[in-house]
Structures are given as structure tokens and as C-alpha cells.
Amino acid sequence: MAHEIPIVDISDFPNRYEAIAQDIFRACTTIGFFYVVNHTVPQEQIAEAFSLSKEFYDRPYEEKDIYGSQRNRGYVGLYGQKLDPKTQKRGDHKEAFNFGPIRHGESCQPLPPVFEKGKEKIETFWRSCDSTAQIVLEALAIALKIPEEEGGRDWFKRCHRYDAEETKDFTLRFLKYPRGAQAEHKEKVRTGAHTDFGSITLLFQKGVPGLEVQASRTDWIAAPLIENAILVNVGGVFEFWTNGLFKSTMHRVVFKPEHQEMDRYSIACFFQPAGNTLLRPIPSTLVPKSRPQFDEVPEGTKDELTAMEYLQLRLEATYAHMSAETRSANVVY
Ligand SMILES: O=C(O)CCC(=O)C(=O)O
Numbered sequence: 001m002a003h004e005i006p007i008v009d010i011s012d013f014p015n016r017y018e019a020i021a022q023d024i025f026r027a028c029t030t031i032g033f034f035y036v037v038n039h040t041v042p043q044e045q046i047a048e049a050f051s052l053s054k055e056f057y058d059r060p061y062e063e064k065d066i067y068g069s070q071r072n073r074g075y076v077g078l079y080g081q082k083l084d085p086k087t088q089k090r091g092d093h094k095e096a097f098n099f100g101p102i103r104h105g106e107s108c109q110p111l112p113p114v115f116e117k118g119k120e121k122i123e124t125f126w127r128s129c130d131s132t133a134q135i136v137l138e139a140l141a142i143a144l145k146i147p148e149e150e151g152g153r154d155w156f157k158r159c160h161r162y163d164a165e166e167t168k169d170f171t172l173r174f175l176k177y178p179r180g181a182q183a184e185h186k187e188k189v190r191t192g193a194h195t196d197f198g199s200i201t202l203l204f205q206k207g208v209p210g211l212e213v214q215a216s217r218t219d220w221i222a223a224p225l226i227e228n229a230i231l232v233n234v235g236g237v238f239e240f241w242t243n244g245l246f247k248s249t250m251h252r253v254v255f256k257p258e259h260q261e262m263d264r265y266s267i268a269c270f271f272q273p274a275g276n277t278l279l280r281p282i283p284s285t286l287v288p289k290s291r292p293q294f295d296e297v298p299e300g301t302k303d304e305l306t307a308m309e310y311l312q313l314r315l316e317a318t319y320a321h322m323s324a325e326t327r328s329a330n331v332v333y
């Protein structure tokens, strides 16, 4: 089992796709995490996104809470979500803002003034992330040798189209972990241990580390900050699609000594197949025939969930500790 998160250079994909596909495949079948370098997201776009995020979080709570989360869109305050509901006593020690797709300047949700003003920049950043995701998804279809007549290298890309109405569950999340407060919070963990709910996630960490990955299913290793790299990980959807061949690995954010003095900002970009996509094994001879028991869904859950049903189940669990009102506001589709 890998103990280090590999770095994959995705430059010149049209000519180097075989090698890139193999590198990414190896990461997905072992540790479930990898960094990509020479990707499609310009540094200035990343900087713009972080700067908008900070501008928003600097506003008073009352102003942010006007945009309180509905259907997993909008602002979630400190302790508002529990990513490890089985063990966490309190919710996550973080603030989050979840965006649904912004397409051609149109947002699907009301945006606070900072984001309304910056929405073109956010969309540009998001589309750049999407370009990297499309490379990763194509590489995975190549590595899995999906037959041409089944869709070949476009298999995953077809159900991940940024502009399609059915992919309304793409989510961009701006996160802030405010400095200090470990003594008051009394838990080592700031974001509970969890696996992601979508197909792949792109993660940007700015300046302050804190993310840990359960590399060997028992030991936690740090996911260090690597300049100009994006961290990519496999979500639960791929475990379903590959009968567990791809690993959707647990990760969490922990308090580090520097968190006492410094706010930590991160940005996660969650890709999600079109809502009606069935999470059944994909057409690949590399996928094992037998289906493992998936711990993330309750026992007795039907065998073949759609992507949207799976997402709902996972969201329900993370908001279950909230009031009935908040809970239903966040899981009803
Ligand atoms: O903030 C981070 O570094 C990780 C966040 C995360 O794992 C998530 O939101 O799913």
C-alpha cells in the first residue's frame, strides 16, 4: 500500500495519454489520492478565488447567514456539518460556502454581494478546474480500457458535462478554518474523517496545511502543500462504478500548531455525474465481478443507486445532527 501521495504530470495529454493514464490508474487503485502538476488552472485564477473567499469570510456572521445553506447550496457556519457523524461529538470546526454551477454568468442560487460581483471570475476558475477534471476522467476511461462501442475514452466525460442541466450537482466549496479555538473545540479533528460523495474532487490548499489521508486504511499521513499542484481524490461514485477497484480514501482536517495563529483556507471542487446515472459496474474487464459491501450507505440499501440517490444518502447523514428544518432544507431535491 502506497504511503506517499504520488505526483502526476498531466502536460501534453494528447501525446502522453498512455503514461498519464497508467500513473493515475495506479494512484486510484492504491491510495486514492494524487497531485496533478502542469494542469489547466492558472495560478492567478486560483489566487482570485482565494481572495474572493477571504473577502466573503471577513464579513460579519449575520451577513453570511442570510445566504444560509439550502439544498447544500450556500453558507454553512461553524459546526454546521458533521462529516464523520458516527464519531464526532460536535460538527466540523469550519465555515463553508457551497456553489452550484455558474453558467454564462447565471448562478443557480442567490449569491452574497462579494460573490455576485466576482461570479465571472468564479465561473472562469471553475471551468478551468473542469478542464483538468476532464483530462483525469478521460485518462481513467483509457486506463480502464472501456470498449470503443461502449463509449471508450469518453465514457466518464459524457456524464460530466459542465453545461448540461443534469449535472446540477457539481459543487464548488470555499472553506475557512478560523484560527485558534482548539482548546474550546476540544477535538483534534476539524473536518471529520470522511470519503467524498462524488466521482473526483480537486482540492486547493492555501499556505496552511492540515489535511490528512488514511493511506493504508489505518495510518494517517499528511497531504503536504505542493506548489502549483492540485490534489485530486476519488469519491464514492468510483468505488461503486469499479466494484471497489478504485479507492475512495478517508481524509480529514486536523488542528496543527500553526492553526492557533493562522486561518486556513481551502477550495474543493466536487465533480458528480448526471443525477440519473446508475452506479452500476462500468464496462471494463478490469473491474472485479463481485460487489463489495459499501460501508457508506446503510445496510439494505438497494444495489443500484443513481448518482443523485447516493448523494442524497450521504448528505442526509452529514446534516442529521442539525434541526429538522435545516436538515430537510439541505437534502430535499
Ligand atoms: O479543507 C480541506 O482541506 C478538505 C475538505 C474536504 O475534504 C471536503 O470538504 O470534502
Ligand SMILES: [Fe+2]
Binding pocket: 194, 195, 196, 251
Ligand atoms: Fe473531502
